[in-house]
Each structure stands twice: as C-alpha cells, then as structure tokens.
Amino acid sequence: MKRKVGLTIVISLMMVFSVIAFRWIKHRMEYAVTDAVFVKADQLSNVGFQKVSGRVIKLYKDLGDEVKKSEVIAEIDPTDYQLNLQNIRAKIESLEAQKEQLLTQLTRVSQELSVNYSMSDISAKEVKKREQALEKQLSQVQAQLELAQKDRERYKNLLERGVIPRRTFEEADTRYKVLKDQEESLLKSLEELRLSYKKSLENVSLSRIAFLKQKELKAQVEALEKEIESLKKQEELAQNYLSNTKLTAPFDGVVAKRYVSVGDVVSPGSPVYAIVKPDSMYVEVLLEESKLRGVQKGCKAYVRLDAYPNKVFEGVVEEISPASAATFALVPRDISAGEFTKVVQRIPVKIRIIKGDASLLRVGMGGEVEIKRVR
Structure with missing residues (x-):
C-alpha cells in the first residue's frame, strides 16, 4: 500500500514538473x-x-x-563681469564724445575750405587775367614810348639846328612824358597785381593744406569708428558673459x-x-x-x-x-x-x-x- 502511494506521489510530481517545464519552455519560446x-x-x-x-x-x-x-x-x-562691462561702456562713451568733437571740427573745416578755396582760386584766376591784360597794355605803351623817345630826340636835334619851331618839339616832349608816366603807372599796377596773385596762390596753397587737414580728420573719425565698433563687439561679448553668470534650466524637469x-x-x-x-x-x-x-x-x-x-x-x-x-x-x-x-x-x-x-x-x-x- 505504501509503495503504491509513494509511486502515485512520484508520478504526480513528475507530471507537475513536466507541466512546469513545458510552460517554462513554451514561455521562453514565446518571450x-x-x-x-x-x-x-x-x-x-x-x-x-x-x-x-x-x-x-x-x-x-x-x-x-x-x-x-x-x-x-x-x-x-557677477562683480568682475559687471566691472568689465562698465569699463567697456565708459570707453565707448569717451570715444563717441571724441568722435562728435572731430565731426564738428570736420564740418567747420569743410565749410571754410569750400568757401576759401573757391574764392582763392577765382581770385587768383582773375588777378592772372588782369596781369596778362596789363602786360599786354604795358607792351603797347612801351612800344609807343620807344617811338615817342625817338621822335623827341629827332625833334630836339631839328630844334637845335633851327629847322622846326619850339612848339613842335614841346608837343613831342609832352607826348613822350605822358607815355613815360603811363609806363610807370602800368609797371606799378603790374607789380601790385603780381603781389596780389602771389597772395592768392598762397591762399590756394593754404586751402590745399586745409584739404590735407580735412583728410586727416576723416581718417581720425574712421579710426575712431573702427575702435568703437570693436568695443561694441567686446560689449556684446561682455554682456553675454554677464548674462551667463545666471544658470538657467534647459527644459522642464x-x-x-x-x-x-x-x-x-x-x-x-x-x-x-x-x-x-x-x-x-x-x-x-x-x-x-x-x-x-x-x-x-x-x-x-x-x-x-x-x-x-x-x-x-x-x-x-x-x-x-x-x-x-x-x-x-x-x-x-x-x-x-x-x-x-x-x-x-x-x-x-x-x-x-x-x-x-x-x-x-x-x-x-x-x-x-x-x-x-x-x-
């Protein structure tokens, strides 16, 4: 009897084990x-x-x-980054002020230059024309004076020989003296015109120097603008650094x-x-x-x-x-x-x-x- 019971238990355990093993194998095949x-x-x-x-x-x-x-x-x-940003902004403000001063100076020089150069150039050209006209007139008077001098000497010889009356000689002498006075007056006027022309040329030269000053001022303004632009990039970078002293979350979490x-x-x-x-x-x-x-x-x-x-x-x-x-x-x-x-x-x-x-x-x-x- 005991043997039959024991056999039954063994068979039951084997069946349970077989079912479990089957399920385990089946589960592993499916999963x-x-x-x-x-x-x-x-x-x-x-x-x-x-x-x-x-x-x-x-x-x-x-x-x-x-x-x-x-x-x-x-x-x-953020203290160091704030100070750095303040220093850069102070430099920008200083350079902006310098730029404004240079622009004001440049505007004044440009206006004066435009007027002075035009006037000096026009004046020099007009004086030169008048000088050329006087030189031409002087040349004509000198030619007439040369003839008048010859006539005067000829009439003087004739007067000394008693060939012509004194009045004829006096008329030739007077004509000579009038032409001589004209020559001296023209020479004096011509000298004054030449001095005036020289002064006009000096004014033109001064105007050209002013052109160089204007060019120099423009170069200084451009240099300041480049420096300001560079500082503004530094300002942007410094502002970025300052904002990065605060750490923010990249997403909700x-x-x-x-x-x-x-x-x-x-x-x-x-x-x-x-x-x-x-x-x-x-x-x-x-x-x-x-x-x-x-x-x-x-x-x-x-x-x-x-x-x-x-x-x-x-x-x-x-x-x-x-x-x-x-x-x-x-x-x-x-x-x-x-x-x-x-x-x-x-x-x-x-x-x-x-x-x-x-x-x-x-x-x-x-x-x-x-x-x-x-x-």
Whole structure:
C-alpha cells in the first residue's frame, strides 16, 4: 500500500514538473526574457556655467526639485563681469564724445575750405587775367614810348639846328612824358597785381593744406569708428558673459543631482546640476543575440523593476540598435590576431513604457523584461 502511494506521489510530481517545464519552455519560446534592464532618459543633462567661472553665490534648487525651462537655478558672483562691462561702456562713451568733437571740427573745416578755396582760386584766376591784360597794355605803351623817345630826340636835334619851331618839339616832349608816366603807372599796377596773385596762390596753397587737414580728420573719425565698433563687439561679448553668470534650466524637469554648494568655485563647463525630464524615461534592454529571434519594433514588453516587484509596466519596443553594445566599448576587443574567446553579444533594445505609473521610474533602476516575440 505504501509503495503504491509513494509511486502515485512520484508520478504526480513528475507530471507537475513536466507541466512546469513545458510552460517554462513554451514561455521562453514565446518571450525573450532577460534581466539586463536599465531605466534611462532621453533628456538627462548635466548643466553648468558654459562660458564663465567664479564663486557660486546662489543655488535655487536641490535634489528632487522641479524646474521650468529658462528658470534661473544658480548664480555665480557677477562683480568682475559687471566691472568689465562698465569699463567697456565708459570707453565707448569717451570715444563717441571724441568722435562728435572731430565731426564738428570736420564740418567747420569743410565749410571754410569750400568757401576759401573757391574764392582763392577765382581770385587768383582773375588777378592772372588782369596781369596778362596789363602786360599786354604795358607792351603797347612801351612800344609807343620807344617811338615817342625817338621822335623827341629827332625833334630836339631839328630844334637845335633851327629847322622846326619850339612848339613842335614841346608837343613831342609832352607826348613822350605822358607815355613815360603811363609806363610807370602800368609797371606799378603790374607789380601790385603780381603781389596780389602771389597772395592768392598762397591762399590756394593754404586751402590745399586745409584739404590735407580735412583728410586727416576723416581718417581720425574712421579710426575712431573702427575702435568703437570693436568695443561694441567686446560689449556684446561682455554682456553675454554677464548674462551667463545666471544658470538657467534647459527644459522642464526634475533635479537628479546637485554637484556643488554655495561658495564653491566652478570653472566653465563643470556640472552644477543634473536635470532629468520625467516623461522622457525609457527602459533599455541589453538583449543577448541568441534571444533576438522574433523581436521587432512594436513588440509588446512587460517590465518588472526590482524596486517594485509586484508592479508590471507594459511597454513597446521602440528601437533596436543596429550594433552590439560591445561595438562602442572604450577598449574594444582586439581580434586581429585571430585569437579570441567567443562571447555572447548583447544588442541594445529601447522600450517605451505605455502602461503603468511612469512617475515611479528612476534613472538607473534595474529589473527584468519579457518581450513578446513575433511568430
């Protein structure tokens, strides 16, 4: 009797074991199962002061605090950057004042130059014409004077010999003296005109010097404009640096880590906070290549996390990496010599959670996943 009971128990246990084994095998054929599961986030960012360095004076957020996009979350001491910006603006104001003075001076010189040069040039040309006319007139008078002198000498000889009356000689002498006076007057006028022409030429030369001064003033204005333009670019850069003394959140999210404390000195690029966007979380599965059969985009997946063993999160396969995880290792395996140990490769599979309380997810959590294979 005891033997029959014992046999019955053994048979029952074998049947239970067979059912369990069948179910386990069937489940493994229908599902790809692995415990290489990690919670990650598409938007997990280490944020810090990108262009400036200094002492942290304010931290507005702490671990677990929510942040809004563009919200100020930290500040460093802006004193040095404010002073630099003030100095640049003071230089710009000083140069702008110098430029205004030069422009005023340039306007005055240009106006005077325009009037003086025109008048001097016109005056010189008119004097030259009058000089040429007088020279021509003088030439005519001198020719007449030469004839009158010859007539006077001839009439004087004739008078001394008693050939002509004294009146005829006196008329020739008077004519000679009148022409002589005309010559002297013309020579005097011509000398005055030449002095006037020389003065006009000097005025024209002074006007040309004024042209050079005008050109010099324009060059000084252009040099100031270039310097001001350069300072304005520096001002823009200094303003940018000053605005960067306030750290803002790049997106809506939650503070996952705070790296520094008030009073710490930070350098450009060093992280201050790690911020994660909760609705960007997903599950990454490193699926063995031997289990990849039947796993495609759109396959349903069931995730159990170690932190919540009694909760099942339903998801869907969103991406399957075209390369194994080992491909991107910092120190890849060297198989060029043909000597290597065969290792099962793992393919990254991205699963997006579609059912379940996603707010419970935390980056870095682990667990187990079952992916429904496509037949």
